[in-house]
């Protein structure tokens with residue numbers, strides 16, 4: 001007697017898998033995510049087998065019609081619980097054979113589950129990575145529109161989390177647009193490498209059947225086919241690339257989230273998020289906690305973990321397919337699902353953010369934000385910049401002792417530090433003028449920030465979401 005009528009390799013075996021082995025190796029619950037991709041792959045494969053004369057046109061037609069029905073049945077009712085199978089590939093084949101009998105058993109000609117799973121993952125990536133990319137584009141549009149509506153708001157810019165120089169709030173938040181724009185580019189790049197069909201590689205060495213790999217690729221909307229059949233079934237670079245892109249996106253989001261947490265604290269009080277995005281405390285009635293931002297920051301760990309997971313799984317695997325590779329599904333789903341959710345959550349935070357222009361402006365008075373301006377002023381009057389820096393340092397030390405801000409020091413006192421100082425020094429010390437003087441490309445003056453806004457609007461406004 002054959003090992004089991006549920007396994008795909010019964011002939012060679014005389015005993016069934018132990019129940020633990022069967023459960024241990026079963027991947028149906030995760031592969032089901034790909035079921036529609038798997039069926040589309042089978043439809044393309046069967047059509048090609050018919051076109052190439054490997055099976056008859058009528059057999060191909062029967063298989064294709066039945067696969068279409070199976071796709072609908074699974075959408076409506078899920079996988080039939082009475083079918084015991086190891087993975088989604090066997091599930092579809094068993095459902096097919098149940099419908100059309102022996103002709104269904106011809107579907108697997110010139111094909112292996114190794115190239116099937118590689119195909120399914122690529123089709124899945126093409127769908128889901130596009131959805132993530134659209135979510136990031138939405139986040140970009142949300143930031144650009146916030147930047148536009150808050151163009152007049154000034155804030156202290158930071159380095160080392162210390163007051164550094166005055167900037168426009170719009171300039172600060174547009175930095176995230178530059179990050180997300182690179183994320184979009186990276187995903188587009190990863191998608192281009194996912195966009196090749198591995199089908200026709202069979203187990204790993206190719207097939208002697210007269211198949212047409214290009215026709216299958218075209219049918220499935222791929223822009224090409226993989227070059228090497230061994231690589232086709234042993235490669236998971238596309239999965240790793242997408243997860244590492246997700247890890248970079250989460251790193252960006254975690255920086256954004258950290259600023260949401262800091263800025264909404266009483267110490268900063270730069271931003272308030274609406275009740276719909278804020279939680280209270282069960283014991284402290286006054287609390288408004290930024291849990292959504294904290295969770296974005298926290299979920300970064302899930303995605304970094306997924307990256308380590310897949311890299312470790314693939315490390316040192318000999319060619320070609322190894323069963324270890326089946327474990328790539330969970331990190332892929334975790335990374336893509338978590339990242340897409342977090343990007344959407346961040347977009348709601350951006351949309352809902354209400355900035356406190358007065359609190360930001362009040363901070364401009366502290367921390368000697370225009371010290372660099374004073375050094376530049378002296379340098380513009382001929383003092384070498386290094387000396388100008390030193391003189392400014394002495395003025396700041398004086399202010400610290402006397403309890404003044406730079407613009408509060410009388411002209412006469414300032415002149416004791418350098419004879420080149422004249423009444424126009426107060427222009428240099430004014431934060432608004434300091435911002436507007438920054439005219440180098442990409443800098444913080446209103447006009448430069450408006451140029452950046454126009455650039456992003458042109459790049460992203462036309463994309464339908």
Ligand code: ARG
Nearest residue numbers: 027087113114117321325326
């Ligand atoms: N379930 C496997 C995976 O996800 C695909 C099937 C290949 N199995 C095999 N024994 N060659 O990687």
